[in-house]
Amino acid sequence: xxxxxxxxxxxxxxxxxxxxxxxxxxxxxxxxxxxxxxxxxxxxxxxxxxxxxxxxxxxxxxxxxxxxxxxxxxxxxxxxxxxxxxxxxxxxxxxxxxxxxxxxxxx
Amino acid sequence: xxxxxxxxxxxxxxxxxxxxxxxxxxxxxxxxxxxxxxxxxxxxxxxxxxxxxxxxxxxxxxxxxxxxxxxxxxxxxxxxxxxxxxxxxxxxxxxxxxxxxxxxxxxxxxxxxxxxxx
Numbered sequence: 001x002x003x004x005x006x007x008x009x010x011x012x013x014x015x016x017x018x019x020x021x022x023x024x025x026x027x028x029x030x031x032x033x034x035x036x037x038x039x040x041x042x043x044x045x046x047x048x049x050x051x052x053x054x055x056x057x058x059x060x061x062x063x064x065x066x067x068x069x070x071x072x073x074x075x076x077x078x079x080x081x082x083x084x085x086x087x088x089x090x091x092x093x094x095x096x097x098x099x100x101x102x103x104x105x106x107x
Numbered sequence: 108x109x110x111x112x113x114x115x116x117x118x119x120x121x122x123x124x125x126x127x128x129x130x131x132x133x134x135x136x137x138x139x140x141x142x143x144x145x146x147x148x149x150x151x152x153x154x155x156x157x158x159x160x161x162x163x164x165x166x167x168x169x170x171x172x173x174x175x176x177x178x179x180x181x182x183x184x185x186x187x188x189x190x191x192x193x194x195x196x197x198x199x200x201x202x203x204x205x206x207x208x209x210x211x212x213x214x215x216x217x218x219x220x221x222x223x224x225x
């Protein structure tokens with residue numbers, strides 16, 4: 001199975017901060033990576049797919065990039081609604097594995 | 108609009124089985140694979156497997172092979188996920204999620220809490 005190592009697990013941040021979350025795949029997954037946002041008690045919501053394509057309706061402050069097997073989710077200026085948990089997922093091959101998650105907390 | 112509506116919460120005893128349903132609407136049911144993902148309390152997301160509603164073919168994560176069965180009913184646009192031999196570690200919220208243009212999960216059900224307790 002492809003392992004997805006996500007970091008950090010928790011990030012204390014403030015409104016207006018630039019935030020970067022990293023996900024590293026244990027082998028090549030090309031660009032078959034998605035990022036999700038999950039709020040407590042809710043289903044996840046896709047933000048980005050194919051490593052850098054913004055899902056419709058997602059604010060442009062969210063962006064994704066890739067370099068080899070390392071993937072990054074960037075929030076350019078954190079908004080109050082962005083405090084949530086974020087997950088990466090590879091969908092290059094079965095099983096489609098998730099990262100462990102990154103929780104954004106208010107500093 | 109695409110909607111995935113899941114069945115209600117369940118409480119089961121260890122060793123029992125549970126079958127969760129996911130009724131799809133707003134798109135052509137047989138055109139898109141459906142994922143199942145679970146989340147134990149306070150934990151991360153875990154991909155369980157996927158079903159092709161067109162022909163019923165499935166792919167399960169190794170961890171769930173032999174204990175999980177995914178099926179579909181095209182007449183009602185519903186997919187099902189059954190877990191056998193439940194144990195306390197299976198206590199989780201189970202989600203169905205429709206595949207996007209490629210393999211990611213674009214639309215999600217509301218989740219079904221399955222509690223396994225004696």
